[in-house]
Amino acid sequence: MKLTIERLTSLSPQDLIDLGKIWPHQQPAQWLSWLEDGKALFAARFNERLLGAVKIKIEGQSAQLHDLLVREVTRRRGVGLYLIEDTQRQLPQVQHWQLATAGLAARERGEVGNFMRACGFQPQGDCWQK
Numbered sequence: 001m002k003l004t005i006e007r008l009t010s011l012s013p014q015d016l017i018d019l020g021k022i023w024p025h026q027q028p029a030q031w032l033s034w035l036e037d038g039k040a041l042f043a044a045r046f047n048e049r050l051l052g053a054v055k056i057k058i059e060g061q062s063a064q065l066h067d068l069l070v071r072e073v074t075r076r077r078g079v080g081l082y083l084i085e086d087t088q089r090q091l092p093q094v095q096h097w098q099l100a101t102a103g104l105a106a107r108e109r110g111e112v113g114n115f116m117r118a119c120g121f122q123p124q125g126d127c128w129q130k
């Protein structure tokens with residue numbers, strides 16, 4: 001089966017289980033609230049399962065990425081890069097992208113930095129922009 005990137009507009013029972021594996025420190029009510037507020041939630045799906053996801057707050061031509069994460073067992077296989085690239089393709093109206101790193105531990109900032117560079121983003125203070 002092929003890896004696909006999709007914008008989730010509702011969450012199936014299996015999606016809730018999978019998102020719980022992606023974001024174990026969050027509750028389903030947070031994801032449902034995000035969708036009910038009209039914000040975007042994109043996920044990478046393979047074999048009927050979600051492997052990674054990102055929340056996106058869009059304001060005009062700008063988008064802020066939140067909680068970008070790929071399940072640990074699936075990392076370093078291109079899932080995150082494909083998630084970011086295809087999300088950008090699906091939102092052509094967005095011209096400015098940003099991911100804040102404030103609040104991340106030093107080790108996490110390094111990992112995020114390497115990944116965001118690979119995605120074509122540039123560091124700007126406590127965030128990455130494209």
